[in-house]
Structure formats: structure tokens, C-alpha cells
Amino acid sequence: MPYLHPPLKPLPLACLLCLLLLCGSVCQAQVQPQDTVQQQLSPQDTTAQNFNDRVIQNLKQMSERKTIMGKLLKALLDFDRNEEEVYGLDAELIxxxxxxxxxxxxxxxxxxTLDPFGYSVNDTARVPRNFFEKAGNSLHMKTGRGEVRNKLLFRKxxxxxPLALVESERLLxxxxxxxxARIIVNEETTTNDSVDVFVITRDIFSLGGSGSYTPSSGKGRVTLRELNFLGQGHQIEGTYKFNLNRPRPWEVAGFYTIENIGRTYITADVAYVDENYYKEKSFSLxxxxxxxNTKYAGAVGASWVDERILLPAQPxxxxxxxxxxxxxxxxxWLGRTLRFKSYNLGYEPxxxxxxxxxxxxxxxxxxxTDNFQDNTLMLASVGYSIxxxxxxxxxxxxxxxxxxxxxxxxxxxxxYQDGDVWDRRYFGSSLSFARYGTSFGYLYSRVGYGSFIRDDRWEQGVLDLEAMYITRLAEWGNWKLRHKLxxxxTFGINRYPEELLSINNESGIRGFxxxxxxxxxxxxxxxxANLxxxxxxxxxxxxxxxxxxLAWLSYGNQSSPFSQKPYSSYGIGFRLRNEFTSFSTIQITLGYYPQLPPNGNMRDFRLxxxxxxxxxxxxxxxDRPGVAEFY
Structure with a gap:
């Protein structure tokens, strides 16, 4: 069941929204300086000055005043910094x-290896220029060169x-x-039989966290994470929730990950979760x-889980x-790839x-219920991937x-599933594809089906369909727009009564x-639509x-979800994100829900x-062979 965020108080968030929008106006804008000569030749440019330029000009004038606000703006903002140019975009990596x-x-x-603030993988001459960038870097421990070297698919x-350079850059x-990250071949020193390679990486500020607090109830959450402990790539994350309702006022969760142990690309994961209605202890390699070019993949793991599940509702x-x-x-599980032979030197199918x-x-x-039985499930799969x-x-x-x-x-x-009460077979198949073009955008589509077979009866089946389209990037100066559809x-076939779908949040309607x-x-x-x-x-x-x-739900094998009135939501919001840090994206959304659920825990508008x-x-x-998911 997806995590539901508690409703926030409208008045404080409305004030926060106004404050952040004001901060959006009181901000650094990465725009090109205007040509003053061209302005003199074309007076109409000054009258048709766009909104962004007017905002920046006004804020720059405010920062020059000898007031508290002016000094604050001058200390925090950089009005003359242009957006970094990134090379090699819109190009196939091969x-x-x-x-x-x-x-x-x-x-x-x-x-x-570069610190997170003030540096650039495209311009190694760039250095931190202000106090905040230098202070942030002083609190950060850079990734060790040995950790970067372990990610490379080529050795000295x-x-x-073939493909080792571009695949290594992508993995980094x-x-x-x-x-x-950028991996560059030194063309000046390259010969007919040897090359010199230059690898540049830029870190994020790996220490971060998040939190929330509801003043009316006193409930809160604190999360701390370190994604690069001592520069060695170890990831540690812990979450603590307090002042919760019954049966216990607190919850805790911790996760620890070690990536690429000893150049083997083996990752170790440890998880400990102690919540009111979900407990987990797990370990995996x-x-x-x-x-x-990876030939072998696999995993071993063990987990101990106790959780609460939703049972079918009675009338x-x-x-x-x-x-x-x-x-x-x-x-x-264990996997093995087989690649086709190529007689064209330098070309990798x-x-x-x-x-x-x-x-x-x-x-x-x-x-x-009796539908849960001890069992051993054995699966085998064959696939073709490009x-x-x-x-x-x-x-x-x-x-x-x-x-x-x-x-x-x-x-x-x-x-084949060998169970204590009954045995049954399993069959599943899936097909997916995606295409991308700079003038077309991104298109993804997938269809999958899976079902168990017991005594010639198909049960716990699911048909899964998905299509996603992302438009090309539309640009007006430094303003950029994309649409996502x-x-x-998800259609269940002879599912067990306790197996139910929801439309909460990521499952269908955000905020529901x-x-x-x-x-x-x-x-x-x-x-x-993202601006x-x-x-x-x-x-x-x-x-x-x-x-x-929009989301539709129905119950039963013969029912069609489109025969029911859909639930819907319409809204607006904003996101704040610093790509140089490990902090989560801050997103505030105001949603409107025309049709409310029957339990009465929601309102027409929700912030x-x-x-x-x-x-x-x-x-x-x-990925590993598995049973088609139903969630």
C-alpha cells in the first residue's frame, strides 16, 4: 500500500507557497546579458522586454540598496551567472x-573527481566563486579515485x-x-594501437535528509541519509517518526548499501523496518x-516480513x-547473456x-486466509533484449x-510451485519497447500477462498494459516546457478476494x-505539463x-472498469530541486477532487x-525471472 502523506494545514502552506513564489522572484536567473548596442538600434526591445528580464532587473536594483533586504539579496544571489552549456546532448551515446x-x-x-559546488565536468577551469559554494565543499568528502576506477569497464x-567508454560514463x-561524468579520449596522444583516457566526475553533496511536522497533531518525521560515506560509496539512511496514533507512537527504519564490492559489481543491501503495520528484516547480495557486455547476473537474499493487508469489504x-x-x-536466481557474433571489428551488436x-x-x-500456503516456486525464463x-x-x-x-x-x-496444500504451474510473458527522437520526444509501451494454472484452471492472473509519452522540450529563452502523458x-483474472487494487497516489490519482x-x-x-x-x-x-x-475501478472477472464513474483530480503545484545535493525534491500540490471516497477522510481541495x-x-x-505483479 503506498505511503499516504498526512494532510497539511492550509494556512501555513498557503503562506509558504506565497513565500516561495516570492523567493522565485527573488532569485538567480541564468540569462544571457542583453546587447546594449542592439537596444539602442531597436528601441522597441525595451518596451517589449520579457517578464523574466524585468524581474531580474528589479531584483538587481534592490540588491544594490543599502537595506537589510538589499544586503541579503546581494549575499545570496548571483544575477550574472549564465546557464552551463552541456556538450553532447541529444546524441546517441554510441x-x-x-x-x-x-x-x-x-x-x-x-x-x-570534483566537489559538488562551483565546478563543471565540461569546464575544468571553473572554480567556486562565493562563500556558500566554498563552505559547502568544505563539508563534503569527495569520491575516492579508486571508487571511480572500480566503476570503469576498461583497465589500464x-x-x-567496444562500448566500454560510453557504458562506463553512463554507469558513473x-x-x-x-x-x-565525462570520459574523454586524448586525441593528441592517441596512436594506432594505444589511447590515453581522462575521466572527470562531479559529486553531489551526499549528506542530506528530509522531514515533516503537523502542528495540530504533533506528528512528525525525520530522515537522514549519507550516499557516499567517507567517499567510498556506502549509502546509509535512517527514518524516525514520532507522535503517531495507536498502537505505538513511534516508527523507525534503517537501510545500508555497499555498491560494487571489490570490482565485482556485487551490491550488498541490509534493511530494518519497524513500523506499526509493517516490519521487515532483510539482507541480499x-x-x-x-x-x-555483462555475462552473468544473480542474487541471493533472505527476508522476514510481518505486515497488515486489506481484506475485502462487506456490504x-x-x-x-x-x-x-x-x-x-x-x-x-542466476542469469546468463548470450551475444551474437560480429565479424565487423569495432562494431558491437x-x-x-x-x-x-x-x-x-x-x-x-x-x-x-487459507489462500496463503508454504511453497517453493521454481521459475525459468528466456528473453531477447536490445x-x-x-x-x-x-x-x-x-x-x-x-x-x-x-x-x-x-x-x-x-x-512450477510446489505447495503444502496444492501444486500448480505458472506461465507469463511480456513485451516492451521505447523510442526517442529530439524532434519527436520519448514513447514507451508495454504489455504483459501472467497466471498460475491449477487443475486446468487459470488463477491469480493479471494483464498489464502501459504507455507513456513525453513531448520534446519546448524552449523560450531559459524557460522550458514538457508535457507527460x-x-x-491492470486487469485481474480470478484473483483471490484479499488481492485488491487501489487508486491511491502513484497507483492512479496523486493525493487520493x-x-x-x-x-x-x-x-x-x-x-x-512541466514548466x-x-x-x-x-x-x-x-x-x-x-x-x-482519471482512474476507473471495478470488481470481478466480467466487469469493465469503464462501466463505473471515474475518480478524478485536477491540480497545480511547484517543485524545488537542487541537483547538487541528496535532498529530495520539494513538491507542494493543490489538488481538487470532484468525487470524494465514501469514508469521508478527504475534502474537495487538498494542499x-x-x-x-x-x-x-x-x-x-x-531482470530476474518473476511472477507478474498485481498492485
Whole structure:
């Protein structure tokens, strides 16, 4: 069940909204200086000066006053700083010039790691210029060069494999504590049989956190995280909640991750969660298909879970009914890729055949119904994957370089479940693809189906459909606009009574919350327009958005969700994000809900904060064999 944020008090948040909008006006704007000569030649330019230029000019004049506000603005804001130019965007990462260096010997690898504030991977001459940048860097421990070297897919004095340069750059950029990375071949020293490589990375400020507090009830939450402990890439996160309702006033959760242990690309995860209605202790070691050339992947893990689940509502129920389930689980899987031979030196085919096998052993110590049985599930899958990446900005980030996955993934999974009470087979299949173009945008589509088969009866089946389209970036100076559209459908087939879908938050309608609005078939449509502004305060960039959400629910195998009246939401909000830090995106949303749930816990208008992403890329990296999810 998705986490529901508690409603916030309208008056304080309304004041905060006004304050932040004022701060958006009182901000640094990354605009090009105007040509004064051209203004003299074209007087109409001064009268047709755009809104952004007028705001910046007024704020600059305010900062020159000898008042408290003027001194504060002068200390905090930089009006003359231009937006950093990023090279190589809108280009496929598989660049032709890199193919010229395939199978050459890597003679030298020079690594430069940069602090988060004031530096640039595209301009190494840039240095921190103000007190805040220098102070922030003094509190930060840079990533060790050995940690960067462990991420590289090429080694000194070894032949350079095809795609190794661009895949290494992508892996560095996808590391949580690294903001951006560039890998450059020194063309001046390159020979016919050897190359020198220069690697530049820029960190984020890895120490961060978040929190919330509701004055009326005294409830609150504090989260602290360190994504790069001692510069070694270890990730630590802890959350504490206080002044909660029954049965206990506090909750705690902790997570610890070690990435890429000893150059093996094996990651260790440890989790401890002690909440009122969910408890978990888990440990796992896993190695993913992190690059196109990865041959082996797999994982082993164990978990102990106790949680509360929602039970089907009875006709006369006015409140939700719950049951408790507790289990232990051991999980192991292994995968192997097979790549096609290429007789063209320097060209690497992107297509891969992937084989996988998995065993999951589950033992229940608490079960609310007879549908939960101890069992061992054995799965095997075969798939075909083609994937590549492009680079762009302002899709989900606020100006950082983003890697856009495109390609095709097809898989077929079969298995057998050996249970204490009954045995059954499993069959599943999925197909997905994505395309990207600078003038077209990004399009993703997926269809998947999976079901168990017991005594020739198909049960616990699910048909899953998804399509997402993101328009190309429209720009007006430093103002940028993108539209996002997402359509999803989840159709349960002979599901168990306690398996129910919701439309809460990321499941359908953002800001929606109800335990009684449930079903077995769901369809949803989400639209969002994002306007990225040139306004920022202390590195926090401002983006505004409007959205519209629709969701349909029905119950039963023969029912159609479109036969029911849809729930909907319409709203507006803004986001603040500093890409140089590990702080979550600050998002404030005002939503309107024409149709309210029957439990009466919502109002027509709701002002709330959320940091959970609603849209995201779907990768074409083959994952472990599994059962089609129903949530």
C-alpha cells in the first residue's frame, strides 16, 4: 500500500507557497546579458522586454540598496551567472568516434573527481566563486579515485572493448552520489594501437535528509541519509517518526548499501523496518546486468516480513477490514547473456539473448486466509533484449544530464510451485519497447500477462498494459516546457478476494487516499505539463506544473472498469530541486477532487507535500525471472 502523506494545514502552506513564489522572484536567473548596442538600434526591445528580464532587473536594483533586504539579496544571489552549456546532448551515446578506438591498449587512465559546488565536468577551469559554494565543499568528502576506477569497464594496459567508454560514463552518471561524468579520449596522444583516457566526475553533496511536522497533531518525521560515506560509496539512511496514533507512537527504519564490492559489481543491501503495520528484516547480495557486455547476473537474499493487508469489504462495512500476514523468504536466481557474433571489428551488436532461473522458498507463520500456503516456486525464463541510451536534459531532472533508455525487451517465463496444500504451474510473458527522437520526444509501451494454472484452471492472473509519452522540450529563452502523458491498465483474472487494487497516489490519482475504494480491475490516465523556470534560490531550481488524473475501478472477472464513474483530480503545484545535493525534491500540490471516497477522510481541495516521483523511465535491462505483479 503506498505511503499516504498526512494532510497539511492550509494556512501555513498557503503562506509558504506565497513565500516561495516570492523567493522565485527573488532569485538567480541564468540569462544571457542583453546587447546594449542592439537596444539602442531597436528601441522597441525595451518596451517589449520579457517578464523574466524585468524581474531580474528589479531584483538587481534592490540588491544594490543599502537595506537589510538589499544586503541579503546581494549575499545570496548571483544575477550574472549564465546557464552551463552541456556538450553532447541529444546524441546517441554510441558515438562513432569511440568505435575508432576499439581494441586499442589503454595506456593511461587519469581520474579527476570534483566537489559538488562551483565546478563543471565540461569546464575544468571553473572554480567556486562565493562563500556558500566554498563552505559547502568544505563539508563534503569527495569520491575516492579508486571508487571511480572500480566503476570503469576498461583497465589500464588491457584492450579497450567496444562500448566500454560510453557504458562506463553512463554507469558513473547513474551512481547516486555522482551528479555528472565525462570520459574523454586524448586525441593528441592517441596512436594506432594505444589511447590515453581522462575521466572527470562531479559529486553531489551526499549528506542530506528530509522531514515533516503537523502542528495540530504533533506528528512528525525525520530522515537522514549519507550516499557516499567517507567517499567510498556506502549509502546509509535512517527514518524516525514520532507522535503517531495507536498502537505505538513511534516508527523507525534503517537501510545500508555497499555498491560494487571489490570490482565485482556485487551490491550488498541490509534493511530494518519497524513500523506499526509493517516490519521487515532483510539482507541480499545481487549483481545485475549493469551493462550490455555483462555475462552473468544473480542474487541471493533472505527476508522476514510481518505486515497488515486489506481484506475485502462487506456490504455493510463503514470502515476498512484488515488481516495480518507474516512469512520468511529465501530467494536466489542466476542469469546468463548470450551475444551474437560480429565479424565487423569495432562494431558491437546490441541484441542479447538472456537465460535465467530462480528459486523462491516462502514459509508463513501468520496467514489471514487459507489462500496463503508454504511453497517453493521454481521459475525459468528466456528473453531477447536490445537497448541503447541517448542523452538529454529537463525530462525528470532539473538540468542534469539524463540517460534515456530505448530498445526492445521480450521475455517468456515458465515455472512450477510446489505447495503444502496444492501444486500448480505458472506461465507469463511480456513485451516492451521505447523510442526517442529530439524532434519527436520519448514513447514507451508495454504489455504483459501472467497466471498460475491449477487443475486446468487459470488463477491469480493479471494483464498489464502501459504507455507513456513525453513531448520534446519546448524552449523560450531559459524557460522550458514538457508535457507527460501516462496511460495504464491492470486487469485481474480470478484473483483471490484479499488481492485488491487501489487508486491511491502513484497507483492512479496523486493525493487520493481511501481504503474502501478498491477493485480487481483498474485503468488510469495521467497528464502533466512541466514548466522549468530560470529562477533559483541557493541552487534550488523552481519548476511549476499542472496536472489532470482519471482512474476507473471495478470488481470481478466480467466487469469493465469503464462501466463505473471515474475518480478524478485536477491540480497545480511547484517543485524545488537542487541537483547538487541528496535532498529530495520539494513538491507542494493543490489538488481538487470532484468525487470524494465514501469514508469521508478527504475534502474537495487538498494542499499537500510529496517527494515521490510519479513518472520515471522504464529500463530495458533484463531482470530476474518473476511472477507478474498485481498492485
Amino acid at each position: 558515438q562513432k568516434e569511440y568505435e575508432l578506438h576499439s581494441y586499442k591498449i589503454v595506456r593511461n587512465i587519469d581520474i579527476l 594496459m588491457e584492450p579497450l572493448e 552518471r547513474q551512481t547516486r552520489h555522482i551528479l555528472d 545481487h549483481r545485475d546486468f549493469y551493462s550490455l 455493510d462495512d463503514s470502515v476498512a477490514r484488515y488481516g495480518f500476514v507474516g512469512y520468511t523468504r529465501q530467494d536466489a 546490441r541484441g542479447r539473448i538472456i537465460l535465467g532461473a530462480r528459486v523462491i522458498n516462502t514459509n508463513y507463520n501468520t496467514a489471514p 537497448r541503447k541510451y541517448y542523452k538529454d536534459r529537463f525530462i525528470f531532472g532539473f538540468g542534469r544530464t539524463e540517460d534515456i533508455p530505448v530498445g526492445t525487451l521480450f521475455s517468456v517465463t515458465g515455472g 501516462l496511460g495504464r491498465g 487516499r481511501s481504503d474502501l475504494v478498491r477493485g480487481t480491475r483498474r485503468a488510469s490516465f495521467n497528464y502533466e 522549468y523556470t530560470p529562477l533559483s534560490l541557493l541552487g534550488f531550481r523552481l519548476a511549476t506544473f499542472v496536472y489532470a488524473d 499537500y507535500e510529496s517527494s515521490a516521483p510519479f513518472y520515471d523511465f522504464r529500463n530495458f535491462q533484463f
